[in-house]
Amino acid sequence: MLIHLHPDNPQPRNIKTVVDCLRSGGVIIYPTDTIYGIGCDIYNQAAIERICRIKNIAAKNANFSFICRDLSHLSDYAKNIGTPTFRLLKKALPGPYTFILEATKEVPKSLKTKKDTVGIRVPDHVICQTIIQELGHPIMSTSLPTDEDVEYFTDPEIIHDIFENQVDMVIDSGIGGMIGSTVIDCTNNEPVLIREGAGEWGDLL
Template identity: 75%
Template sequence: MLLHIHPDNPQQRNINTVVESLRKGGVIIYPTDTIYGLGCDIYNTAAIERICRIKGIDPKKAQFSFICSDLSNLSDYAKSIDTPIFRILKRALPGPYTFILEASREVPKLLKTKKDTVGIRVPDHKITQMLVRELGHPIMSVSLPMQGDVEYYTDPEQMHDLFEKLVDIVIDSGPGNIVPSTVVDCTSGEPELIREGAGPWEGLFD
């Protein structure tokens, strides 16, 4: 299904349709403040395995992100965070960053990396935040398989043409961006840049 949702004024009934699909084990393609993502409920093992098949990845080696609506539930999924690191997160989020933190016991085993870490993301995007709030917990997220030209992963109609038999819903909220989030590893206590993307690295600690 290709579902049009207004990016600035999302229709509640359409948000409910997506959340209902997620609760039933649905896989969605959805917008963020950077590129479109592939997502499902973090507690639905079958849906996670479906995403891994779509991406052609081994769940044990994959690097998943948790899409959160804000920082209020951070302590549920990440172990205690030093005050300086928390200040950085508070300054940067919502925004185009993924912060790698030590995973808590609440993180499903299938989603933990060998290093026992989790990527936390709070996109500055109304639809994403509404979906997570309505669902009641984070959405598990990965990037779309990168193939073909740029239009394929910025144009929801093309995404729908390619993935309609593999996913349940493609949300169309307009063209996506082509630059992914900036990834910062905070597990050592000192932030380390893993990938520079849409979020500026310079000035993050000022």
């Protein structure tokens, strides 16, 4: 299913359709403030396994992130966040950054890495924030399997043509970006840049 959502004022009826899909174990492709991602309810193991099959990877190697509405529930999923790290998150988010943090017991085991960490994202994107608000908790997210030219994966109609038999819904809110989020590891005393993407690393220093 291809569903259209206005990027600034998403229609409540269509948001409900997306949330109902997630609650029933659906897999969606949706826009963020960087690139289109593929995601599901963090608590639905069957949906997580579906995404792993789509990407042909094991869950522990998937680099999943939690897409959150804001930092209000951060302590539910991440622990040992010192004051400097929290200030960094407050400065960067919402925005095109992913922060790797120590995971709490609330994070499903299948979504933890070997190092017991979790990636946290708060996109600066109305559709993401609205979906999560209505769902009541984060969604699990990862990048699309891009074996082809990345430009194909900026157009939701082309994305739908490619993945319509593998996912339940593709959200169309217009052309997406081509650059992923900047990834920062905050599990040690000093933040470490893992991947520079759409977020400017220098802006946070």
